[in-house]
Amino acid sequence: MTVLVVASAVTSPPGRIRLDLVSSFLLVVPAMATAARRRLPLVVLGLATVCVLVYQLRGYPGVAPALTVMVALYTAVKGGHRLPAGSAVVVILVGGSANELASVDAGGLAPDVVQRWLLLIGWMVAACVAGELSRQRVVHLTHVEQRALDAERTREETARRRATEERLRIARDLHDSLTHSISLINLQASVAVHLAQKRAEPVPEALVTIQEASREALQELRATLKVMRTDDAPAGGGLDRLDRLVEGARRAGIPVTVTVTGRLRSLPAPVDRAAYRIVQEALTNVTRHAGPATASVRLRYGDDALAVHIDDDGLATGRAAAVPGAGLVGMRERVTALGGSLHAGHRDGGGFTVQATLPLERPSPALDGPPSQLERSS
Numbered sequence: 138m139t140v141l142v143v144a145s146a147v148t149s150p151p152g153r154i155r156l157d158l159v160s161s162f163l164l165v166v167p168a169m170a171t172a173a174r175r176r177l178p179l180v181v182l183g184l185a186t187v188c189v190l191v192y193q194l195r196g197y198p199g200v201a202p203a204l205t206v207m208v209a210l211y212t213a214v215k216g217g218h219r220l221p222a223g224s225a226v227v228v229i230l231v232g233g234s235a236n237e238l239a240s241v242d243a244g245g246l247a248p249d250v251v252q253r254w255l256l257l258i259g260w261m262v263a264a265c266v267a268g269e270l271s272r273q274r275v276v277h278l279t280h281v282e283q284r285a286l287d288a289e290r291t292r293e294e295t296a297r298r299r300a301t302e303e304r305l306r307i308a309r310d311l312h313d314s315l316t317h318s319i320s321l322i323n324l325q326a327s328v329a330v331h332l333a334q335k336r337a338e339p340v341p342e343a344l345v346t347i348q349e350a351s352r353e354a355l356q357e358l359r360a361t362l363k364v365m366r367t368d369d370a371p372a373g374g375g376l377d378r379l380d381r382l383v384e385g386a387r388r389a390g391i392p393v394t395v396t397v398t399g400r401l402r403s404l405p406a407p408v409d410r411a412a413y414r415i416v417q418e419a420l421t422n423v424t425r426h427a428g429p430a431t432a433s434v435r436l437r438y439g440d441d442a443l444a445v446h447i448d449d450d451g452l453a454t455g456r457a458a459a460v461p462g463a464g465l466v467g468m469r470e471r472v473t474a475l476g477g478s479l480h481a482g483h484r485d486g487g488g489f490t491v492q493a494t495l496p497l498e499r500p501s502p503a504l505d506g507p508p509s510q511l512e513r514s515s
Contacts, residue, residue, distance in 0.1 A: 138208065139168040142201040149199025160197045163188045167205040174212040179221055182209040186225045190232045203229075203257055207264040214268030215275075222268070226261050230254070308362045315358055323351035346388045353381070375409030376436070379416065383434065386420045391449075392431045393420065399438030408495045411471040412436070412445050418464045419447035419491045426451070430488070442477070443495045450488040468493070 142164050146156060154160075167185040174181045186209075189202035206229065213222045233254060326348035333340045383393045404412070416434055423432045430451030437444040465481055468491070472479040477495040484490050 138171050138205060139165055142168050142204050145201040145204065146197070146199050149201065152198035153196030156197060159195070160192065163192045163197070164201060167202060167209075171205060171208050174209060178209070178213045178216050179218060182206075182213045182218075182221060182225055185209045186228060189229060193233050200253070200257055203260070207261055210261055210264040211268040211271075214265045215272045217272060219265075219269070222265050226258065226265070229261070230258050233257075319351050319354050319358065323348060323355060326351060342388055346385060349388075350385060353385075375404065375406070375413045376416075377409075378413060379434075382413070382417055382420065386424065386432070389424050391420065391423055394431075394433045396433065396435045397438070398436070401438060404443060405497060407475060408443055408497060411475055411495055412443055412493075414471060415445055415468050415491065415493050416447060418468055422464060422489070423447075423449045423451060426489075439497075441497055443497060445491075445493045445495065447491045448484065448488060449490075450484075 143161075146160065146164055167181070167188045170181050170184050185202065185205045189200070189206050192202045193200070206225070210222050210225065213219075213225075326344055329344055330340050330348055333344070379395070383395055386393045420432060420434075423430055430449045432447065432449040435444075435446040435448075437446075468481065469479050472493050472495065475495050477493060479494075480490070480492045482490065
């Protein structure tokens with residue numbers, strides 16, 4: 138801007154006074170001040186207006202400082218300062234016109250005075266119009282962005298509300314169907330055990346197992362329903378129940394050994410629950426599909442991951458060709474959600490193996506949703 142106004146003044150037709158040190162000040166200072174026009178728009182506008190008036194009153198050649206005024210007008214109007222900008226245009230018009238009238242000689246006004254001032258004021262008004270259009274465009278874009286943000290927020294709230302409604306519906310259905318059935322199973326088993334004890338008859342081990350398994354299933358179901366209704370993760374519910382799980386498998390006729398290596402420490406709740414569910418599902422599959430078999434559970438606590446291995450030596454033909462059922466799919470979903478890895482398949486020489494690696498820190502916000510999503514996966 139400084140180079141432009143100085144070049145314009147030097148190349149303009151001669152005025153009443155030749156360019157000097159004062160004119161250089163009137164040209165350079167407001168041009169340099171435009172660097173601060175966004176932070177101090179009114180200060181820059183006032184300085185440019187005063188300088189152009191003094192420049193015109195002294196009779197220097199051309200109207201070079203008007204370029205700085207137009208930039209200052211555009212910035213002021215774009216910032217919403219329309220009244221100061223209009224006042225600056227009026228002051229320049231009145232001051233310049235008065236100066237021209239005061240300098241009239243016997244020959245009258247120069248032929249191009251009116252044309253020159255109309256053109257100058259026209260450019261200033263155009264700068265104001267451009268600033269207003271730019272301001273309106275910014276306001277429009279801001280409103281569009283705000284509407285987009287509001288729409289996105291509304292979609293998220295709607296999705297969250299629908300997820301909550303679906304979760305509550307599932308909780309009601311589970312309560313109405315599974316809770317009643319499992320409660321009935323537990324009641325019948327408890328009555329059978331009580332009658333056997335009352336008659337001094339030996340209580341079948343399978344009956345005791347059914348009683349305890351149904352009681353534990355009821356507890357887990359109630360905890361899951363509570364999670365689905367409140368989005369709060371239940372305390373416990375992880376490897377702290379491993380001993381009871383293994384004892385139940387042993388009562389069901391499956392000899393199980395447990396080996397734990399590494400430095401024992403508290404696990405993140407999602408990892409703790411996932412590890413327990415993987416062991417639970419694997420031992421359930423051994424009971425259902427492996428036939429006469431033994432099983433081993435190995436837990437290895439690493440620095441950054443928990444390794445879970447469950448092996449059995451059941452007959453290879455006892456299990457269909459490893460078609461993934463709901464249990465294996467649920468295992469894989471749990472492990473994938475935690476950013477880990479899972480291998481499940483037949484062992485060489487017979488039997489089945491499940492190997493899972495669970496990172497102790499989640500690599501992404503994939504689990505920021507309600508824990509009930511994990512509890513429902515299998």
